[in-house]
Amino acid sequence: MGGIRTRLALAIVGLVAVTVLAIGVGTYVFVDARLRDGLLGDATRRAQFNLSILVPGVLPAGANASTFAATGLPAAFRLRGDVEEIVEFGDGKPYYSDADLSGALDALPAELKAVVSGGHLGYAWQTLAGRPGLIVAGRAASGPAIYFVFSADSIEAALAQLRLGLAVAALVALLLAIGTAGLVARGILLPVRSGSAAAARIAAGDLSARVLGGGTDEFARWAAEFNRMADSLESTVGRLAASESQNRRFVADVAHELRTPLTALVGEASLIEAGLDDLSPDARRAAELLVADIRRLRTLVEDLMELSRFDAHAEEAERRPVDLGRVVTAAVAARLPEAVASLPAEPVIVDSDVLRLDRIVGNLLDNARTHAPGSAVEVAVAHQGETVTITVADRGPGVAPEILEHLFDRFFKADPSRRSGSSGLGLAIAAEHAALLGGTLVARPRSGGGLELVLTLPVTRSLPDGDPGDTFGGEDASTRDATPATAHPRQPE
Amino acid sequence: MYGRILLVEDDPSIREVATLGLRAAGFEVATAPDGVAGLERFRADAPDLVLLDIMLPRLDGLDVCRAIRRESTTPIVMLTARGDTIDIVVGLEAGADDYVRKPFEMAELVARVRAALRRRGREGGGDLPARLELGPIAIDVAGRTVAREGREIPLTRTEFDLLVELAHRPGQVFGRDALLDRVWGYDYLGDSRLVDVAIGRLRAKVEADPAEPELILTVRGAGYKAVRPATLEA
Numbered sequence: 001m002g003g004i005r006t007r008l009a010l011a012i013v014g015l016v017a018v019t020v021l022a023i024g025v026g027t028y029v030f031v032d033a034r035l036r037d038g039l040l041g042d043a044t045r046r047a048q049f050n051l052s053i054l055v056p057g058v059l060p061a062g063a064n065a066s067t068f069a070a071t072g073l074p075a076a077f078r079l080r081g082d083v084e085e086i087v088e089f090g091d092g093k094p095y096y097s098d099a100d101l102s103g104a105l106d107a108l109p110a111e112l113k114a115v116v117s118g119g120h121l122g123y124a125w126q127t128l129a130g131r132p133g134l135i136v137a138g139r140a141a142s143g144p145a146i147y148f149v150f151s152a153d154s155i156e157a158a159l160a161q162l163r164l165g166l167a168v169a170a171l172v173a174l175l176l177a178i179g180t181a182g183l184v185a186r187g188i189l190l191p192v193r194s195g196s197a198a199a200a201r202i203a204a205g206d207l208s209a210r211v212l213g214g215g216t217d218e219f220a221r222w223a224a225e226f227n228r229m230a231d232s233l234e235s236t237v238g239r240l241a242a243s244e245s246q247n248r249r250f251v252a253d254v255a256h257e258l259r260t261p262l263t264a265l266v267g268e269a270s271l272i273e274a275g276l277d278d279l280s281p282d283a284r285r286a287a288e289l290l291v292a293d294i295r296r297l298r299t300l301v302e303d304l305m306e307l308s309r310f311d312a313h314a315e316e317a318e319r320r321p322v323d324l325g326r327v328v329t330a331a332v333a334a335r336l337p338e339a340v341a342s343l344p345a346e347p348v349i350v351d352s353d354v355l356r357l358d359r360i361v362g363n364l365l366d367n368a369r370t371h372a373p374g375s376a377v378e379v380a381v382a383h384q385g386e387t388v389t390i391t392v393a394d395r396g397p398g399v400a401p402e403i404l405e406h407l408f409d410r411f412f413k414a415d416p417s418r419r420s421g422s423s424g425l426g427l428a429i430a431a432e433h434a435a436l437l438g439g440t441l442v443a444r445p446r447s448g449g450g451l452e453l454v455l456t457l458p459v460t461r462s463l464p465d466g467d468p469g470d471t472f473g474g475e476d477a478s479t480r481d482a483t484p485a486t487a488h489p490r491q492p493e
Numbered sequence: 494m495y496g497r498i499l500l501v502e503d504d505p506s507i508r509e510v511a512t513l514g515l516r517a518a519g520f521e522v523a524t525a526p527d528g529v530a531g532l533e534r535f536r537a538d539a540p541d542l543v544l545l546d547i548m549l550p551r552l553d554g555l556d557v558c559r560a561i562r563r564e565s566t567t568p569i570v571m572l573t574a575r576g577d578t579i580d581i582v583v584g585l586e587a588g589a590d591d592y593v594r595k596p597f598e599m600a601e602l603v604a605r606v607r608a609a610l611r612r613r614g615r616e617g618g619g620d621l622p623a624r625l626e627l628g629p630i631a632i633d634v635a636g637r638t639v640a641r642e643g644r645e646i647p648l649t650r651t652e653f654d655l656l657v658e659l660a661h662r663p664g665q666v667f668g669r670d671a672l673l674d675r676v677w678g679y680d681y682l683g684d685s686r687l688v689d690v691a692i693g694r695l696r697a698k699v700e701a702d703p704a705e706p707e708l709i710l711t712v713r714g715a716g717y718k719a720v721r722p723a724t725l726e727a
Contacts, residue, residue, distance in 0.1 A: 259574050263596035264506035270599030271513055298596055318685070320669075321714055330681060358682055 008185035009178075016177035024166040031162055035155045039134055040123060043150045047121065047136040050077055050148065055140035063144070065095040077148070086147040100129040101149065108147065112137060116145045125152065132156045191219035195226055207234040252308035258301045262294075269294040296423070303425035307410065310432045317353040317436050324348045324357070324381050324388060331361040332379060336369050339377040339392075348383045350459055356433040360441070363426040364392040364453045372396020372450065388457050395450040399443065407443045427453075496541035496610050497521040501531030501557065502572065503549055507595075511544070514599035515606065528552025532560055539567075542610055544602075545589070546572045547580060555587045562588030566649040568609040572597075585690035590651040591677060592684075608678030609650070627660040627719055628708050630699050641699065651676060652695045655688075659709060664721035666712045692717055 058071050068074070068087055074097050077083050086105050087095040094105045107128065112135065115122035121138040128135070132152040139145045194211050201209035210230055211223040269291045276284055309315050325343040332339045361379070368377045372394035380391045399407060406412050408431040411424040427441075434441040439457035446452040498520045502508045505526075512522045523538055525531035528549040535543060535557075543561060547554040558569055571584045571592040581592055593605050625632040631640050634657055639646045648656065654676045659667060667675075673683035676691075692711075696703040708720055 256574075259595050260504050260507065263574070264504065264510055266596040267507065267510035267514060267599055267602075271510060271517070274517065274599075301596075320685075334681070355682060355684075 005182075005185045005189055008188065009181040012181035012184060013174070013177045016181075017174055020170045020173045024170055028159070028162060028166060032155075032159055035158060036125070036134075036152075039150065039152065039155060040136075043134050043136045043148065044121065044123065046077075046080055046083065047138060047146075047148045049080075051121075051138045051140050051146060055143060055146065059140065059143055064089050064091060065093045068095045082151060084149040086149065088145045088147070090144065098129075104128045104149075105147070108135065108137075112147075113145075116147075188219075191223055195223060198226065198230070202230060202233070207237055248308065248311045251304060252312065255301050255304040255308060259305075262298060262301055265294050266298055300423040300425070303423045303429055306429055307425060307432065310429075310436075315432075315436055317356060319351045319353055321349050322352045322354045322357060324350060324390060327354060327357045328361055328379050328381055328390060331358055331365060335362050335365040336377060339365060339368070339379055341379045341381075343381050344383055346383075348381055348388050350388055350457055352437055352457060356437055360430045360433050360455055361390060361392070363430040364390075364455070366426055367453065368392055368394040368396070368451075375450065383459070386459050388459055390455045390457075391452055393446050393450060393452040395446070395448075398445055398449060398451050401445065404443050404445070408441065430455075495519045495521070496606075497523070497538065498542050498544060498606065499531065499534055499538060499540040500524045500544045501526075501528065501534075501549065501554070502544070502546040503527060504546075507546075511599075511602065514602060518599075518603040518606075520606065526550075528554060528557045531557050535561055535565075535567075539565075541567065542606060543567060543569045544572060544593075544606070545569055546574070547584060548574060555584060558584060558587040558589055562649075566647055568650050570605055570609050581684070582686055582690060585687060586694070588649065588694070590649060590691075591687065604678075611678065621657065621661055625657065625660045626722075627656070627663065627699075628722075630656075630660075630708065632657060632660060639699070646698050648695070648698060651691050652698065655691055655695055656699065656709075659717060659719040663719040666715050666718045668716040672716065688717075 054073060054076050058073055058076070060067075060071070063071065065087070074085065077085060084097045084101060085095075086097070086101060086108075088105060089095070096102050096104070108126065109124050112122045112124045116137045116139060119139060121136065123134060123136045126133060126135055128149060132155070134150040134152050135147050136150065137145060137147040191211065198209040198211045207230065210227045272287050273291050276287055279287055325347055328341050328343065332341050365377070365379070368375075373396075375395040377395075378391075378393045380389075380393070382389045382391070403412075408427050410428045412428075413424050427443075431441045434455055434457075437457060439455060441453065441455050444452050444454065498515055500508060500511055500515070500522055502511065502524070503526055508524050508526065512524060515522045523534055523540065525534045529551045531543075531545070531549070532552065534540075545554050545558060549557065554571065558571070561567065561569060568591075569589045571581075571589045572595060573580055573584065573592050574595040584592060591605055591609055593602055621634050623633070623635045625634055629641050630646075633639070637650075637653055639648050639653065639656065655672065658672060658675055669685040669688045670679075670683070672688045673679040673685065677683055677687055692709060693703075696706050696709055700706045700708055710718055710720055712718055
């Protein structure tokens with residue numbers, strides 16, 4: 001683009017330079033010719049008058065250089081304006097009206113002398129004695145040849161002024177041209193720059209970017225095309241986004257509408273469960289299945305609602321100091337008591353949202369319980385520099401490397417044929433919570449078989465040990481006594 | 494420990510199954526299908542606890558909650574169907590003591606109802622002294638009344654228990670989880686907003702200027718504490 005601009009500016013400057021030169025030269029030639037024509041016409045008329053009227057009546061025959069002045073002719077010549085003359089009597093002693101002109105006769109062009117000696121009137125532009133002049137010459141009938149020398153000083157002075165004026169004007173014009181060419185080139189290229197900027201913004205995802213500018217030139221037409229394309233792109237993407245948002249809204253609405261009948265179902269299942277012993281064996285089995293299926297349905301609907309809140313950006317983390325060891329211990333106790341938790345010697349305290357951490361760890365444990373049933377599950381908390389990790393590792397069948405990344409997709413099931421109690425949303429939800437807490441959740445194969453799910457969180461706050469009043473739970477010595485379940489159980493590492 | 498419960502819920506199935514479950518747990522249950530009927534039943538029966546659905550026909554559950562709070566300190570437990578977390582805070586600010594999210598297992602509902610009814614002082618006060626003082630506030634623990642300069646301040650059970658919990662160990666910092674456990678009976682990961690909203694309501698009643706609390710102080714990143722008497726005098 002810079003290249004185009006420079007070339008455009010140079011072209012404009014060159015064009016201006018050529019134009020200025022042509023106008024200057026033309027003006028100069030024209031003025032020069034007019035001035036010379038004027039002087040020549042005037043000089044010719046005076047010379048003719050002198051030669052044909054004055055000289056014949058006044059000049060005696062046999063006059064020579066020494067007697068010429070006495071005839072009064074030089075004074076008569078000057079009556080009508082400044083003029084000098086050289087008179088050639090043919091005796092080798094010419095008359096010079098001005099001492100400065102002495103010997104100038106020899107400097108006159110031979111062609112002029114030839115014309116004059118032929119009895120004709122002739123002229124020549126010639127610098128004599130260092131001064132520009134016009135010589136008009138002729139002879140009176142059988143008299144001497146008289147060369148009238150008219151001064152061309154005024155012409156030369158006028159032309160010199162004209163040259164100076166033209167040069168200054170050309171210089172100014174060129175400078176202006178250079179100055180404006182840059183601006184003009186910029187102006188001409190402005191729509192291109194605007195188009196380029198708009199295209200870059202669209203590429204960056206801002207579909208509202210448009211090219212500005214009206215008019216009817218090629219750029220305006222191009223801009224209109226560009227804007228039409230952008231409009232179409234924006235409306236298409238907008239329709240897609242709206243339809244996706246409608247879909248998600250629909251899912252949220254469905255999940256919400258399911259809540260009321262589901263609440264009744266869950267309550268009814270609770271009552272049926274309490275009365276299982278009163279049922280006949282067949283009815284009892286059916287009732288057990290019913291209760292379990294209602295629990296699955298509840299999990300599914302609640303998971304869908306939870307994801308809907310993420311999709312609606314309705315979730316916010318509520319940060320407080322959290323002891324990760326306590327979160328892990330509590331989650332293990334509630335979800336998978338047979339899992340082995342290994343915690344570092346020092347409490348790991350981060351500024352985070354304890355309910356979300358519980359949800360993440362709980363879902364990771366549920367995943368291990370569902371997909372690696374009966375296998376040994378290990379949960380580890382580790383602190384490395386600016387990050388902390390919680391790892392849930394099982395010895396189950398593991399996951400093929402090519403589908404590892406899909407593990408966090410909604411409704412993804414590694415083995416579609418396997419019926420499980422999970423909704424297929426647990427890991428997707430855990431990943432959403434992790435992202436909200438500024439962390440990441442990754443899955444990787446465990447060496448020796450099985451799957452490892454690793455939650456990595458930034459350490460946004462780390463408190464020294466021995467400040468128990470300022471941790472999750474905020475319990476102090478007295479409340480700790482009252483609630484022994486909140487102490488730090490340790491597993492040997 | 495049994496009690497009489499008013500259940501205000503518009504869905505007939507939920508109303509019936511909850512009634513069955515609560516009766517099985519030993520409670521007496523009266524029901525109302527909408528907000529207006531609920532408020533009438535409340536005034537007629539004077540129940541020990543109200544279970545209140547939020548989205549109700551005729552009169553919104555939040556309005557019923559505010560109306561009850563204007564005339565009574567009876568515990569109110571909201572039944573919230575909306576996933577919208579704002580509703581929970583609005584309900585707590587309207588004066589509800591606790592909430593149960595739909596859908597709920599019968600055991601969860603019964604546990605919340607029992608926790609709301611089982612309040613400190615009701616069963617003799619345990620290790621607590623009969624009287625406590627917090628600055629100008631006099632607390633009659635056994636009689637469950639609170640007064641400032643002889644004038645009684647009406648506190649809900651939750652607010653009263655919270656005040657006693659803090660005031661019987663002035664200067665000690667109580668974390669939100671400890672208060673959730675001791676006042677609300679959540680032994681694991683309750684909603685800390687219950688505490689924050691209840692503290693706000695309590696301050697509005699006992700503090701001279703709730704915006705500049707002098708009796709119940711916030712300890713950043715930790716929880717709350719009642720001011721020590723020495724600090725007050727200084």
